[in-house]
Amino acid sequence: MTKIVHVAVGVIKQDHKFFLTKRLADSHQGGKWEFPGGKVEENETVHQALHRELKEEVAIETLTCTPLMQISHDYGDKKVLLEVFVVDNFNGQAKALEGQQSGWFSLAEFATLHFPAANQAIIEKLLKNYQ
Numbered sequence: 001m002t003k004i005v006h007v008a009v010g011v012i013k014q015d016h017k018f019f020l021t022k023r024l025a026d027s028h029q030g031g032k033w034e035f036p037g038g039k040v041e042e043n044e045t046v047h048q049a050l051h052r053e054l055k056e057e058v059a060i061e062t063l064t065c066t067p068l069m070q071i072s073h074d075y076g077d078k079k080v081l082l083e084v085f086v087v088d089n090f091n092g093q094a095k096a097l098e099g100q101q102s103g104w105f106s107l108a109e110f111a112t113l114h115f116p117a118a119n120q121a122i123i124e125k126l127l128k129n130y131q
Contacts, residue, residue: 003079004072004079004080004081005039005078005079005080005081006039006040006046006080006081006083007037007038007039007040007080007081007082007083008037008038008039008040008046008047008049008050008053008083008085009035009036009037009050009082009083009084009085009122010035010036010037010050010053010054010062010065010085010087011035011068011084011085011086011087011122011126012035012036012054012058012060012087012088012090012094013086013087013088013130014088014094014104016106016107016130017104017105017106018035018104018105018106018107018110018126019036019058019094019102019103019104019105020033020034020035020036020102020103020104020105020113021033021034021036021057021058021096021098021100021101021102022034022100022101022102023100023116024098024099024100028075028077028078031114032114032115032116033113033114033115034115034116034119035084035119035122036053036054036057036058037049037050037053037054037057037082038052038053038056038057039053040083046083047065050062050065050085050087054087054090056097056098057096057097057098058094058095058096058097058102059092059093059094059095059097060087060090060091060092060093060094061090061091061092062087062089062090063089063090063091064087064089065085065086065087065089066085066086066088067083067084067085068084068085068086068122068125069084069121069122069125070082070083070084071084071118071121071122073117073118075116075117075118080118082118082122084122107126107127107130107131110123110126110127
């Protein structure tokens with residue numbers, strides 16, 4: 001049985017742009033753009049994981065977040081459960097801290113970027129909610 005990786009995901013929004021990071025080439029789904037976040041550790045809530053990961057990965061302190069959706073996805077070699085939150089209230093300036101590319105993108109620019117398959121449902125929901 002394939003283990004399910006539980007991931008807290010932050011859709012970081014400021015004005016009409018979203019902050020994305022590009023997965024490092026040697027990681028799972030490497031070279032693709034994603035919404036920042038990371039694995040929920042043992043004895044950690046999803047909110048704690050989101051706060052910790054966004055601080056470690058993109059240098060922001062999450063003040064509040066709003067649940068957006070949950071996604072289960074099977075990549076074949078890995079299964080993920082994504083708990084996705086909109087983060088539009090935070091302290092700090094988002095910037096990549098782990099050597100990855102990053103940037104602020106409009107929804108229209110998403111069409112030119114490659115995302116992991118599990119992110120497609122997030123993009124569709126954002127297009128519906130924010131266009």
